[in-house]
Amino acid sequence: MRRWDAIEAYVAVVQEGSFSAAAEKLGVSASHISRRVAELEAHLGTPLIFRTTRSIRLSEAGEQYFQQCHHLLEGFLSAEEQISRQQSEPAGQLKLTCAATFGERFIAPLLPEFMRRYPKLEIELHLSNQLVDLIRDGYDLAIRLGTLEDSSLLARRLCDRREYLCASPDYIERHGIPHTLSELSLHNCLVGTSPTWLFQDRGHRRELRVQGNWRSNSGPAVLSAVQCGLGIAQLPDYYVEPLIERGELISLLTNYRYPHSGVWLVYPKVRQQLPRLKLLCDYLIEAFETLPWRSTARADR
Template sequence: MGNWEGVSEFVAVAEAGSFTSAARKLGISTAQVSRQVSALETRLSAKLLYRTTRRVSVTEVGQVYYQHCRQVLDALAEAERAVTDLQQVPRGRLRLTAPVTYGEATLAPLVNDFALRYPDLQVEMELTNQKLDLVAEGYDLAIRLGKLTDSSMMARRLGSRTLYVCASPHYLSTHGEPQSLSELGQHNCLPGTLDYWRFREQGRSRNIRVSGSIRCNSGRALVDAALKGIGIVQLPDYYVDEDLRAGRLVSLLEHYREEDDGIWGIYPHNRHLSPKVRLLLDFLDELIGR
């Protein structure tokens, strides 16, 4: 063992406050604990513990050494758990939540493929536009879109989404195409949940208030309105990609397009991520990022 000899015994004594309790915790004899710690002190040429007939206390040098050893032993235990997890087949319940439209169109098919790969999993997926409390409601993972606000959670970026401002060729032939942000006020802009649209002008983010004849919290409803020539919409790529490619919608104001938003995997702040959540995140990272 070389330089590792005596380290576990010393840490156990420092934490337990006695050689007997440390020996009981380690499952070895008190004499063996004492020999190992004495050998460690000899090797370091330093006194780590004060020993009396009633108690054992840690010296100032021992406190410094203990802090470093504790970190090393914790890291070693974490490494062993990680290796063990890699050899485990994920099983049991896996609960996740995601926004409705993105979940239906993109996430659910990927999660279904993941469930086929690991049949011992029982997947529970809640599609809702409400931001659920993962800890209080027992969720392992949430997929969130856009800018993050909850710093109490761990986050992993899985991909990105683009916001498009677009309208139908029929609308543009009738009302013309806006060339600047100031011209949006002359058009029938159809907002969603928010009453403003996001842009980037001269390197800075800018929110522009918009209004029109329809306002709806459903992206699909707004796409339908845009396709029917009612007005202009701003929506994420997964709503409008197909229509843009087919020419049914036209992308507008591209020079003012906001930087891409993130697609995030959010999970509670645990020191050790469970194998099933880690494997799902790796799976989604590969496919969504692609």
């Protein structure tokens, strides 16, 4: 048994979620992957994966083995890439994940120029509002919004963002302006991905659970409802700043506005030395400095 090939096959099965997907990723047959994993299990004397017709599940030993092998494999690939970088232009794959609307609006449009600069790189961009496990799912980079949870992941700040509480002039004319946080209970609050809104009240962070007759996991859908006069919403700067400047939306409760939160480039520690990842992070940070909606945030600091 070629131990390293078997380990690579096993890690691919766990990351891709199936033998067929792992085979496609590595460019071999599914039967080849199955044989390699079976050889590895026989060598170790314990099952690593429990197979069903529709899914796979790791044994306790399989989970421990994956964590160790994943780090070894990443170290090997990182060493290869560093040598390759010294000899030629960057090459290889980068797998990214980002919140859907933010990714569609800001990340995806920036990637073609990056690809033109480095044509030997391959980019896979996954847009989803679901939080993925970067290590388990094999991602090199995540673009995450807001406050980061404590973890073993590393992060670089991409830019600042802020949330605005706003409503249309038509809604304000019909229902009036709330002057305190408690008065929001008298209004129709349009809920996005979270029913909890964040404010700053007399220097302290305050979370307020709101209610209304409209809820959507799509920022553009909530924005459309606000523009139509359906209610009040809390939306990020890149949606509403131009509309507020033109008077199409009205900013509310500005004294309670929470300070800037971040947009972050998050990646596993084992990816830290990947030259292609550093190139992408540097490129995105530089590109975000020139985005139009960033100028207002910089002026407000």
